Amino acid sequence: MVLSFPVRRARTAAHRLKRAVDAERIAFWRSRPVRSDQVLYESFAGNGVLCNPEAIFRHLIDDPAYAHLRHIWVIAxxxxxxxxxxEFQGHPRVSFVRRGSASYRQALAVSGWLVNNATFPSWFGKREGQVYLNTWHGTPLKLMGFDMPDGAVQSANTLRNFLMSDYLLAANPFMAETMYESAYRLTNVYPGTIIEEGYPRIDRQRLDAAAEAAVRAELEASGVALDGKPIVLFAPTWRGSSFDDPEDNVDELAAHLAALQAGVGAERVVVLKTHQIVHAHAANRPELARSLAPNTIPTNVLLGIADGLVTDYSSIFFDYLATGRPIAFFTPDAELYSSGRGxxxxxxTLPGPVHADPAEAGRALRDLLAAGADPHPQYASWAERFTPFEDGGATARVVDxxxxxxxxxxxxxxxxxxxxKRLLVYLGGMKPNGITTSALNLLGALDHEKYDVTALLPKRKLAVDPMTQARIPAEVRQVFRIGGMNGSKAVHLRRRIDDWRSSPRRPGEEAWHERMWNAEWMRVLGHSHYDWVADFSGYGPLFTSLLLHSGAGGGSPTKHAIWLHNEMVADRERMIDGRARMRRSLGAVFSLYAEYDQLVSVSHQLTELNRVELAEYAPADSFRTVRNFPDVEHVSRGMLRPLGELLEPDEPVPAWFDAMQADEGDLRWFVTVGRLSPEKNHARLIRSFLTVRAAHPEARLLIIGGGPLHEQLExxxxxxxxQDVAFLTGALGNPHALLAASDCFVLSSLYEGQPMVLLEAAICGxxxxxxxxxxxxxxxxxxxxxxxxxxxxALAAGMTAFLDGDVPPATLDVDRYRADVMAELEALLED
Incomplete structure (x- = not known):
């Protein structure tokens, strides 16, 4: 149904009003005292009283030493x-809140203890006085974090939660080292405590006869027909959106379940335990509902009553190793899964037979369950490696x-x-422009064996181009600022008024301001600490202010650097459509320069210019130089691309492409690359080109870039x-193929920093x-x-000089240049 514009506008207004009300409620409760005797538990985004949080909760409510604690469960x-x-109606110290409700926001804001096996929402930031234990939900077989395809984006909120946590729980050393420290890149930057004492939820697998009978009775009450038979648990994982949607997954489950039951045999009943995402869909299918375990029964309790387990890539098989009972693996999509997720x-090498056919997997498990059968040959070594601490006392030790x-x-x-040395670099909006190219080249030039590098990026819709992000070196940890700042509208109005006046408060100047920014640092970067922090963008007061609060995570003093990519005073006054659009934002940034240790310009001449023009904002000795790094390999690869690959699929072929394809070698192409904005002065370039062409009809002009002056220049x-000789191509992700196909690079700017395009033009010869x-x-x-x-x-004369053969190709000793720039950067980092 297509909604009318007034209805859409009303709904949008209602949504914004609700968000504003929610934000005010969060701000109010975050201003209230933290309740040191209140524990909040959340498991699988509120899917029930489950997993490690459940085991810890049950221990605490039964332990007299913690009788003073109140317990709140998040349930959806x-x-x-x-x-x-x-179970808990009337318990004086136990209650619940609905996930996403006002009560949930209140409880999350004031509870002194927070226990989660996944992640809290993006608006959550841990407060001073809160203790956050993240238990996660299993030892991973599947690749996690930055090891996953597109893992940096997929892991953004998970990494944020880990960095905020005071404690991270690992079932075994593999989980601590491979998942937390390596896959999520916590080495060097996470100052909290990693606990390796086993998994509380595995304690729940130890059931006495009465408890086992109770679980079986609950299964039968839900519609699972056990008929007094032993059970085999079938627990396939959720593949995720890269493979199937839930409905498709359920269609396959029905067929797999029937075949598996046939393979196991009639003497045992196969009980299906689905992933949280699939359960609601499976419950609506009669052929599955008769075998489906309720989502509310903890998985480890089901493992405790199961004679055997059939799974695929689910982490629960690691837990099941503690029982000593057999496992079979049913992996019908092994090749697809290994190539897609990994x-x-x-x-x-798994500790059980692996089959692509469900009936074969069932028969393999049946054979392992036979009296006198030998265990799988790899079972013992896996149990020793992954369940070394599962003696039934993990919960007590974690609580201690x-x-x-x-x-x-x-x-x-x-x-x-x-x-x-730990470096944090805010890269800016990652738009395809010179600053982004400079940032990516700098990250690529750093010695990653010497420096631990974190890139801070915005995470908004369409904020970061995937192709641009893919150029961030694999060694670089990526942290995204997702969600928005906490705090009341009144507080943020004060902040915005300060920015509008170009006079933001400085760190430590006022208590409300310090609390706001320290809270935002915690929300985005948690307890992480860095030795050197850089605002590589340098154009907006939000990140410039945030980075000055890097000490909020604790640790040794931090050096702060901010990049000056241009003649900054001229940039502040630059006019676009009759307005100096950056006057206030850059004015606010200028007022914070004195708080930065290093103000870094990208050429020696620019450093001297900025030192003079910005003398009222920062001392002279804080101005430094680090020239831009060229990415020779990236440019060289781009030069070799066919021009046709620059075209968008299913789009009309642009005029410039037809003109270049029709060129038989008798045309001379001038080319420039840059944002279509006033300081680039493309209007002058066009006028000069037209003068040249009047005498040289073979001349052509390509202007590569996008920006606010596109229509005006067109x-x-x-x-x-x-139109048939001068062309605007728009922004191109990789313009180097066009540079290589052109004859002369021309720049008409009023001012620049150190134009990356000059280096790239020289590399292109x-x-x-x-x-x-x-x-x-x-x-x-x-x-x-x-x-x-x-x-x-004068510009026309220079272009004519090229046509007359008087402007030779530019040269650049790339190795020497890079060594000189690296020395400048090293001096900055080691200062």
Missing amino acids: DDAAVARFRA TYMPLD IVFGGARDGYRARPSANDGR QQIADAGA LPIVSTSFGSVFGALPEGSIRIVDQEDD
């Missing part, structure tokens, strides 16, 4: 609510550490630290009747003509650029 599922009420161990403060004699340790070309501005001198070796005055006629 109606069936889980009913089960909870049946696993840490090859499937043929977290709630009792115990350390001596317990396996509780800080995360690994390999001694590398109209200028049309008014001159030059192009002659270069440029107008005169401060940083063009020294951008390349002397004589590499034909530099002309800031006048139309």
Whole structure:
């Protein structure tokens, strides 16, 4: 149904109002005292009283030493609510809240203890006085974190939660080292405690006869026909959106379940335990409902009553190793899964038979369950490796550490630290422009054996281009700022008024301001601490202010650097459509310069210019130089791409492409790359080009880039009747193929930082003509650029000189240049 515009607008307004009300409620409760005697538990986003949080909760309510604690469960599922009420209705210290409700936001804001086996929402930021235990939900077979395809984006909220946690629970050393420290890149930056004392939920597998009978009775009450037979638990994992949607998954489950039951034989009943995402769909299918375990029964309790287990890639098989009972693996999509998601161990090394056919998997398990059968040959070694601490006392030990403060004699340790210097770099909006290219090249040039590097990025819809993000080196940890800042509208109004006045508060200046930014640091980057922090963008006060609060995570003093990519005073006054759009935002940034230790310009000439023009904002000795790094490999690869690959599929073929394809070698192509904004002065370039073409009809012009002046420049070309000789290509992700196909690079800017495009043009071997501005001198070796005055006629004369053969190709000793720039960067980092 298509909604009318007024209805859509009303719904949008209602949604925004609700968000505003919710934000005010969160802000109110975050201003209330933390309740040190209140524990909040959440498992699988509220799917029930489950997993490690359930085991810890049951221990605490039964332990007299913790009788002072009140317990609140987060529940989203109606069936889980009913089960909870049946067991705990009337308990004086136990209650629940609905996930997403006002009561949930209140409880999350004020509870002194937080226990979660997954993640809290993006708005959550741990407060001072809160203790956060993240237990996670299993030892992984599947690749996790940054090891996954597109893992940086997929793991954004998980990494944020881990960095906020005071304690992370690992069932075994493999989970601590491979998942937490390696896959989620917690080595060096996580200052909390990793606990390796086994998994509380595995304690729940130890059932006496009465408890086992109760579980079987609950299964039968839900419609599962056991008929007094032993059970085999079938627990397939959720493949995720890369493979199937839940409905497709359920269709396959029905067929697999029937075949598996046939293979196991009639003397045992196969009980289906689905992933949380699939359960609701499976419950609506009669052929599955007769075998489906209720979602409210903890998985480990089901494992405790199962004679055998059939699973695929689910982490619960690691838990089941503690029982000593057999496991069979049913992996019909092993090749697809391994190539799409991937696993840490090859499937043929698993501690049980592996089959692609469900009936065969069932028969294999039946054979292992036969009297006198030998265990699988790999079972014992896996149990020793992955369940070394499962003696039934894991819960008590975890409670001792977290709630009792115990350390001596317990396996509780800080995360690994390999001694590398920790760098945090805010990359900016990651738009396809020169600043982004410079940032990516800098990250690629760093010695990652010497430096532990974190990139901070925004995470908004369409904020980060996937192709651009893919160029971030694999060694770099990526942290995303997701969600929005906490705090009341009144507080943020004060902040915005300060920014509007170009006078933001400085760190430590006022208590409300300090609390706001320290809370935002905790929400985004948790307890992580860095030795050197850089705002590589330098154009907006939000991140400039945030980075100055890097000490909120604790640790040694941090050096702060901010990049100055241009003549910043001129940038502040730059006019677009009659407005100086950056006057206030850059004014706010300027007022924070004094708080930064290093103000880094991208050329020596620019450093001297900024030192003079910004003298009122920062001391002279804080101005430094680090020139831009070229990415020679990236440019070289781009030069080799066919021009056709630059075109968008299913889009009309642009005029510039037809013109270049029709060129038989008798045309001469001028090219420029840059944002279509006033400081680039493309209008002058077009005027100068038209003068040149009047005498040289073979001349053509390509302007590569996007920006606010696109329509204006397009109209200028049309008014001159030059549409068949001067072309605007729009922004291109990789313009180097066009550079390589052109004859001369021309730059018409009023001012620049150190134009990356000049380095790239030199790598492409192009002659270069440029107008005169401060940083063009020294951008390349002397004589590499034909530099002309800031006048139309002078630029036209320079272009004509190229056509006359008087402008040779630019040269650049890339190795020497990179070594010199690396020395500048090293001096900055080691200062």
